[in-house]
Amino acid sequence: MAEKNAPLKDDGIKRKIRDFVARATAVGLHTSISDIANRVGKEVGVLDEKWVKYTTIEFHNGLNREFYKVVPKKDRVVFIPHCLRNIKECKMPIDEDGYHCLKCDKCVICDIVKECDKNNMKYFIVGGGSQVINIVNKYKPKAVLGIACFNELQMAMEKLGGGSRFPGQGVMLKKDGCVNTQVDIDEIREKINM
């Protein structure tokens, strides 16, 4: 049996945060998302900045979820950051629409694009926020799933809005940086399959 006061592992913390977010968004927000994110951190017992950021993104996801779910998958796009690629082995070409994965199975991007293909969802492998905005203006999707570090996700939320007009979901990288970043593929699959 697990110790009562044993520290929560990442999956347990995520579950607690998601439960809290689901309850809070169901009754409506009466304060700022960052204030609530800090409160959740205290309640869940993790004041780590990483979890405050995760909570902030989850609140955005919670507020957009129902709007996002009603958009047909063919009208959504997925933005994948190129920093997830296997920098040593990757030979994917690039053009104005970003990188084009060769599906060589040497990094997680292969799993993400295969999941998109299976669900008939368009995807773009991009280098940053300005490329995202250009692609949104060019292809005019009706909803977006963004995979990125916290700063890029927050910038995209500010620039693209959200809500019923242009709903979005975000998955925050679990290890960020410029190269060989990491992400939880289960979180991505869950949001692709919503």
Ligand code: SF4
């Ligand atoms: S699976 Fe795609 S992104 Fe990953 S290393 Fe191969 S070509 Fe590059």
